[in-house]
Amino acid sequence: MTTRGGAATRHETGSAALLAFCLLLALAATVLAGISFGVSALPVARALHLLFVPDGSPDSALVWDVRLPRAMLATLVGANLAVAGVLIQTLTRNSLASPQTFGINAGASLVIVISLIAMPGLSAGGTVWPAFIGAAAVGLAMWALSVSGAMNEMKLALAGISIQLVLAALVQAILIANNAGQDIVYWLAGSINGAQWSKVWIILPFTLLGGGIALIAGRHFGVLALDETTGISLGQNARRVGGLAATLIVVLAGSAVAVSGPIGFIGLLVPHIVRRLAGNDQLTVIVLSAITGPLLLTAADLLGRVAAFPAETPVGIVTALIGAPAFVAILWRQRAK
Amino acid sequence: MTSAALPSKSLRAASVCLAIAALIVIVAVLGMTIGAVTLSVGQVLDGIAGGKSAFIVMQYRAPRVIVSILAGASLGIAGAFLQGALRNPLASPDVVGITKWAGLGAFLAGLFAPPAWAVWAIPAGVIAGAVAGALVLLAIGRSFGGGIAALALVGVALGMLAQALMQYVMVLFPTRADQSMVWLAGSVYGSTMTDVVALSLWLIACLPFVLIATIRLDAGGFGDDTLTSLGISPGLLRGGLIVVSVLLCAGSVAAVGSMGFLGLLSPHAARLLVGPRARHMVPASALIGALTLSAADLIGRLVALPNEIPAGIVAAVIGGPYLIFLLMKEAGRHD
Amino acid sequence: MSVFDTPLSRRQFGLLLSAGVAAAVPGIVLADNDKRTIKHELGTTEISGKPQRVVALEFSFVQALNAVDVVPVGITDDNQPKRIEQLLGKKIDYSSVGTRLEPNLELVAALTPDLIIADELRHSAIYEQLSAIAPTIVLNSWEGNYETIKSSVVTIADALGEKAKGEQALAAHEAVIAGLVAKIPAGEKRRFLLAVANPDSMSLHSSSSFTGSVFKAMGLTPAIDSSDAVESGAGIERLVAVNPDVFLVATDTGATVFDQWKSNAAFNNIAAVKAGMVFQVDRNQFSRFRGLTTAEMIAREILAKVYQAG
Numbered sequence: 001m002t003t004r005g006g007a008a009t010r011h012e013t014g015s016a017a018l019l020a021f022c023l024l025l026a027l028a029a030t031v032l033a034g035i036s037f038g039v040s041a042l043p044v045a046r047a048l049h050l051l052f053v054p055d056g057s058p059d060s061a062l063v064w065d066v067r068l069p070r071a072m073l074a075t076l077v078g079a080n081l082a083v084a085g086v087l088i089q090t091l092t093r094n095s096l097a098s099p100q101t102f103g104i105n106a107g108a109s110l111v112i113v114i115s116l117i118a119m120p121g122l123s124a125g126g127t128v129w130p131a132f133i134g135a136a137a138v139g140l141a142m143w144a145l146s147v148s149g150a151m152n153e154m155k156l157a158l159a160g161i162s163i164q165l166v167l168a169a170l171v172q173a174i175l176i177a178n179n180a181g182q183d184i185v186y187w188l189a190g191s192i193n194g195a196q197w198s199k200v201w202i203i204l205p206f207t208l209l210g211g212g213i214a215l216i217a218g219r220h221f222g223v224l225a226l227d228e229t230t231g232i233s234l235g236q237n238a239r240r241v242g243g244l245a246a247t248l249i250v251v252l253a254g255s256a257v258a259v260s261g262p263i264g265f266i267g268l269l270v271p272h273i274v275r276r277l278a279g280n281d282q283l284t285v286i287v288l289s290a291i292t293g294p295l296l297l298t299a300a301d302l303l304g305r306v307a308a309f310p311a312e313t314p315v316g317i318v319t320a321l322i323g324a325p326a327f328v329a330i331l332w333r334q335r336a337k
Numbered sequence: 338m339t340s341a342a343l344p345s346k347s348l349r350a351a352s353v354c355l356a357i358a359a360l361i362v363i364v365a366v367l368g369m370t371i372g373a374v375t376l377s378v379g380q381v382l383d384g385i386a387g388g389k390s391a392f393i394v395m396q397y398r399a400p401r402v403i404v405s406i407l408a409g410a411s412l413g414i415a416g417a418f419l420q421g422a423l424r425n426p427l428a429s430p431d432v433v434g435i436t437k438w439a440g441l442g443a444f445l446a447g448l449f450a451p452p453a454w455a456v457w458a459i460p461a462g463v464i465a466g467a468v469a470g471a472l473v474l475l476a477i478g479r480s481f482g483g484g485i486a487a488l489a490l491v492g493v494a495l496g497m498l499a500q501a502l503m504q505y506v507m508v509l510f511p512t513r514a515d516q517s518m519v520w521l522a523g524s525v526y527g528s529t530m531t532d533v534v535a536l537s538l539w540l541i542a543c544l545p546f547v548l549i550a551t552i553r554l555d556a557g558g559f560g561d562d563t564l565t566s567l568g569i570s571p572g573l574l575r576g577g578l579i580v581v582s583v584l585l586c587a588g589s590v591a592a593v594g595s596m597g598f599l600g601l602l603s604p605h606a607a608r609l610l611v612g613p614r615a616r617h618m619v620p621a622s623a624l625i626g627a628l629t630l631s632a633a634d635l636i637g638r639l640v641a642l643p644n645e646i647p648a649g650i651v652a653a654v655i656g657g658p659y660l661i662f663l664l665m666k667e668a669g670r671h672d
Numbered sequence: 673m674s675v676f677d678t679p680l681s682r683r684q685f686g687l688l689l690s691a692g693v694a695a696a697v698p699g700i701v702l703a704d705n706d707k708r709t710i711k712h713e714l715g716t717t718e719i720s721g722k723p724q725r726v727v728a729l730e731f732s733f734v735q736a737l738n739a740v741d742v743v744p745v746g747i748t749d750d751n752q753p754k755r756i757e758q759l760l761g762k763k764i765d766y767s768s769v770g771t772r773l774e775p776n777l778e779l780v781a782a783l784t785p786d787l788i789i790a791d792e793l794r795h796s797a798i799y800e801q802l803s804a805i806a807p808t809i810v811l812n813s814w815e816g817n818y819e820t821i822k823s824s825v826v827t828i829a830d831a832l833g834e835k836a837k838g839e840q841a842l843a844a845h846e847a848v849i850a851g852l853v854a855k856i857p858a859g860e861k862r863r864f865l866l867a868v869a870n871p872d873s874m875s876l877h878s879s880s881s882f883t884g885s886v887f888k889a890m891g892l893t894p895a896i897d898s899s900d901a902v903e904s905g906a907g908i909e910r911l912v913a914v915n916p917d918v919f920l921v922a923t924d925t926g927a928t929v930f931d932q933w934k935s936n937a938a939f940n941n942i943a944a945v946k947a948g949m950v951f952q953v954d955r956n957q958f959s960r961f962r963g964l965t966t967a968e969m970i971a972r973e974i975l976a977k978v979y980q981a982g
Contacts, residue, residue: 039913058912061937066908096490116871120926145664154486158427159664161493162601165431166660169598169653172518176647179750179773181514183870186905189504193907194872196932261872264497312905314508320501327494328477331487373778392781396804511875511904512814515773516794526774527798643770643779644751 016284019277023291030298031075035067037305070195074301074315075294076207077192077256078266082293083214084252085267086274086286090225091245092146094153095334098268099135099253102160105262106167107138108254109188113171117178125202128258135254138163143246190263190316192301199259206255210248211290218283221245225282263316265323266293272330350617353610357624361406364631368402369394372638400528405631405648407536408525408589409599413626414547415585416600417607417619421554422578423489429601430586433489434496435470439587440521440595441499442466444506460535460591467587470495475576488575523596523649525634532592539588543581547619550581554615596649598656599626605663710831712809713792714799719807722833723787727806729775730813731759733789735963736825739841740834746783748772759961781805787831807831813962815901818885821962845964852971853890856979864974865895865916865944867906868959869928874911874921876903882962886970912938918978919944922955951977 036047042059050063081099088097088104099105111134112127119126145151145159171188175181186193214221220241256263274288297315300322304313369381376390384394412430419435420428430436446462474492481487503521507514519526553574556564561571582600589596607621630648633655637646707720727746728734737744738760746769749756757763767783770776772794780788780802788808793815795802802808809831811824822842829838866883867874877884878896887894895916896903903910911933919942921930930952933939944950957969 039909058938058941061941062909062912065937065939066912101493116926120924123927124932141661154489155425155427157493158425158432158489161432161496162427162429162660162664166598166653166657169522169650170657172522173646173650173654176515176518176522176650176773177641177644179515179771181518182511184872185504185507185511185514186870187872189508191872191905193905194929194932195907196936198932312907312910313505314905317501317505317508320497320504324494324498324501327497328491331490331494332481373776374782392805393778396801397777397781508905512902513793519773524774527801529800531800643768643776645770645774645776 013284016278016281016288020288020291023288023295027075027291027295027298030295030302031071034071034074034298034302034305035063037302038062038067065197066195069197069200070192070301071298072200073192073195073203073259074298076200076203077260077263078294078297079211079290080203080207080252080256080293081263081266081297082270082289083211083286084249084256085269085293086271086282086289087214087221087245087249087252088267089271090221090282091242091249092142092156093225094146094156095272096153096157096268097160098264099249099256100262100264100267101157101164102142103138103163103167104135104142104249104253105257105264106164106171107134108132108257109262110134110167110171110174111137112258113174113184116184117174117180124196124199124259128202128206128255131254131258132250135250135257138167139246139250186314187261189314190261190319191314192260193312193314203255203259206251210252210255213244214248214286215283217241217244218286221286222282225280261314261316263297263319265319265327266297269323269326269330270296346612346614347617350611350614350621354621354624357621357628361624361628361631364628364635365402365406368405368631368635369398371635372398373642396529400530400533401525401634402631403533404528404536404592405525405634406627407533407540408593408596409603409626409628409630410623411540411543411585411589411626412596412599412630413603413607413622413624414619415582415589416602416626417604417615417622418550418554418578418582418585419600420604421615422575422582423485425485425489426605427601428489428492429598430582431595431598431600432496433492434474434494434499435467435492435583435586436590436595436600437496437499437503438470439463439467439590441503441506442469443520443590443594444503444517448506448510456531463591464587466499467583467590470499471579471583475579479572485575488579519647520594521649522647523594523598523652524645524647525593525630526645526647528592536588536592539591540585543584543588546581546584550578551615551619554578554619593630594647594649596630596652598649598652599629602656602659602663603629708830708833710809710827712827713812714796714810717803717807717809717831719787719831719833721786723785723807723831725783725785726787726789726832727769727780727783727785728789729769729795730772730789730791731755731960732813732816732821732824732962732966733811733828734759735961735965736821736828736838737789737832739825739845739964740829740832740837742832745785746780748775755956755960758956759963761965777801777805789828789831816962817880817882817901818889818967821882821967822964825964841964845968848968849889849971852968852975855975856891860892862893862917862949863895863915864892864918864920865914866920866922866953866958867911868902868922868955869930871926871928873905873907874929876906876911876914877901877959878903882966883958883970886967889967890971890974892974908933908936908938912942915943917943917947918949919951920958921950921952922958923952924955949978 032044036042036044047063050060054060054064085098088102089095108131111130115122115127115130142160146156223238224241270289270293274285274292278284278288300318301315304315304318307313370376370378374393380390381394384390416429419430420426442462442465443459446458450458474495477491478488507517556569556574564571603622603626606625607618611617611621629652633651634648637648637651640646707718709716709718726737726742726744728737728744729748734744734747743764744766746767747756748770749768750771751768769779785806788802788806790802790808790810791813792810799808799810811827812820825842826838829835864887866877876896878898878901879888879894880899881901884894895914923930939945957966
């Protein structure tokens with residue numbers, strides 16, 4: 001049982017810890033598989049050995065400079081998106097909310113594309129700031145709609161999708177006008193193909209900062225999950241907490257889009273999966289999501305590399321192909337309610 | 338409503354429709370005269386008769402104007418039916434995934450059909466895709482109990498699936514990405530008289546269904562229980578409206594690409610102007626859709642000469658703020 | 673006795689001569705009005721006379737026209753006239769008819785052309801409308817390799833009624849190439865790769881691409897042998913697996929993955945990087961333009977960069 005305010009009992013904490021351990025193990029296994037597998041496959045033992053004893057051989061360079069940053073990027077992006085998904089679902093009290101369905105990813109993409117065209121010399125690191133602007137703009141709009149209280153869950157989701165479609169059309173407009181569609185079609189689909197340590201360093205601070213704050217304030221976010229009047233009566237400054245959550249969502253989702261393009265379904269589905277496994281305690285959900293998101297994204301990336309070997313399928317397409325049916329399954333589960 | 342109010346509403350609706358029709362005529366005339374090469378009305382008439390500007394007038398502008406009017410009208414009607422079926426003002430062929438499936442069908446047809454067959458293969462792919470998407474939607478929706486919320490959301494999920502598949506196709510053939518995007522955005526560029534004829538025939542074939550659906554549309558506003566007590570099956574009504582909507586969409590998408598936006602906004606504007614009664618709203622929605630698309634195409638042709646901006650993008654750029662306004666209004670209403 | 677044993681009498685000779693002239697004259701007279709049937713990717717088109725006003729919808733066509741000294745009246749220059757200047761090395765007088773992706777048909781029609789040259793991939797959909805404006809031939813430019821581009825030059829020249837001139841230009845070009853190729857040391861076994869650098873990945877050009885087939889014609893080995901012209905979305909791992917010995921990176925202005933990969937240890941294990949055989953080249957020249965002059969320029973650049981020979 002969860003107490004009011006969302007704090008967990010000791011029993012729940014115990015089983016959550018066990019779950020977290022299992023998920024971490026699965027994540028480690030998937031990362032190892034990802035590092036071993038590739039166009040020049042390595043035996044797992046050798047890959048493991050190289051991780052601990054880099055020896056300057058071409059294999060070692062492959063592991064340390066190509067596959068490991070890719071695994072790291074998948075982990076960080078997965079964590080960002082999952083935690084952003086948890087926060088946005090809590091903040092809007094809407095189980096269909098996610099950075100993707102609320103158009104936040106699309107807003108970030110649009111401003112990134114505009115910046116890349118307007119300032120061709122923009123480095124990869126520089127795209128983070130346009131991403132934040134785009135994510136914040138859309139986030140603000142959706143926040144306003146959500147807070148008005150007049151839209152039910154589904155209407156809000158449809159509104160978000162409509163916004164996402166308009167923004168996607170604008171992205172297409174810019175690409176068509178500049179004959180640049182061919183160049184970034186991979187990024188648009190959501191891809192970690194071009195993973196580098198430099199990109200990892202770009203997103204890392206945001207993951208640590210955003211994730212850290214989310215963990216610290218996790219208990220407080222639980223209040224947002226209750227209705228507004230209860231929150232006020234509990235003496236919380238709900239608006240301040242809400243604002244913090246919104247900022248975190250923008251930072252986490254925006255930085256993810258900046259390094260890997262708009263990847264969907266992680267932010268939508270991971271909170272559902274985690275809540276199904278571990279209950280509704282906010283802190284637990286955030287922690288477990290931060291592990292499950294990377295797990296799913298790394299697995300999806302591995303699948304994308306295996307499926308059309310030796311060609312690579314962008315991870316955003318894999319998450320969509322699996323995520324859309326999964327979304328339908330979630331709706332199925334919810335229909336009884 | 339008193340009996341005195343009824344005729345005045347019809348009168349108002351009629352005058353609004355007439356006004357919009359007049360606007361369409363004006364836009365059409367502008368569309369025929371203005372462009373990269375400006376022609377006077379006399380030159381246009383001369384061109385129609387086969388004179389000097391015959392190509393520009395008859396082969397280039399006339400098909401575009403006619404196709405944008407027809408496609409815009411059918412998207413407007415399709416949107417009205419879909420919103421009625423799902424009892425949700427935010428439903429549109431785009432959001433519920435139908436245009437995306439049509440698009441996927443077109444992409445796949447374009448890939449696998451030899452280029453000489455493309456003229457037939459792509460519209461066939463569009464129709465196949467739209468129908469497949471609608472069938473899957475209705476089937477899954479039915480197993481959900483046929484409820485509206487489920488239909489809308491399953492449609493969203495299916496649309497995302499189709500979008501991912503289309504992106505996959507674009508990733509496999511990146512050199513065609515630009516062309517694919519133009520098609521996705523929706524464009525009247527390259528319309529020929531063949532398109533005009535095909536679209537007209539398709540719409541004429543759909544007309545009886547449209548009329549039946551319009552008559553039944555008002556019933557859709559009642560709750561499911563009321564409908565059952567009236568002897569109308571809610572599932573059948575919804576399914577029927579969706580099917581007609583899909584057929585109309587398929588026709589437009591085959592002609593102009595994946596432009597679902599009009600299906601969202603035209604019914605709203607229509608409701609604002611003439612009220613919610615189907616026999617007023619549906620024609621108004623058709624006219625507004627026609628006006629919007631032909632105006633969007635005209636603007637797209639003029640704004641960035643000698644480049645052309647696809648009409649779908651102009652519609653999105655104008656429609657975007659209107660969508661926000663709409664959403665704000667929805668949010669302000671408590672229902 | 674055969675007819676050859678008897679010397680021709682003067683009368684017979686005179687008859688023969690006049691017969692020959694009589695046979696030739698109609699040929700000379702007809703040459704200006706004869707209808708030529710040009711075979712192209714979408715069928716055949718009949719062209720009569722010598723077209724003077726040509727509209728070219730791709731860069732390679734502009735180059736081909738230049739090879740036979742024809743200036744087109746209309747070009748789809750993507751609104752970048754500087755590119756045309758770079759393409760031809762000189763400024764020409766033409767009208768822009770929009771983008772290669774969506775040529776503005778009104779502008780094309782307003783130019784009253786008598787020949788339109790279009791690309792198969794991009795313009796097949798508007799072939800009908802183009803044909804209504806003027807006789808149109810559709811050739812494979814965007815996905816064409818060196819052989820296709822070379823035969824296009826002759827086809828275009830034929831359409832212009834100057835087939836002989838086209839063949840001459842081609843022969844001259846092949847001589848130039850042969851001369852350049854002769855300077856390449858024999859037994860060159862190294863594998864050459866051209867890649868276009870994008871913001872997040874590279875597109876690798878194989879043996880079926882234009883540049884790849886130019887390499888082959890020069891006797892060099894392309895690093896990727898495939899019937900797909902371009903392999904897109906290639907990451908570092910793929911590049912490392914391909915492991916070219918000579919690596920040409922085509923860039924536009926702007927940041928691309930090349931800047932990021934230069935500091936990557938796995939990238940530095942590539943044979944070309946270790947041998948110092950990585951060269952940055954202009955994307956316009958190596959990928960977009962495609963044509964006879966472009967092929968010559970590619971050959972010269974290879975000579976200059978790889979072999980340090982003029």
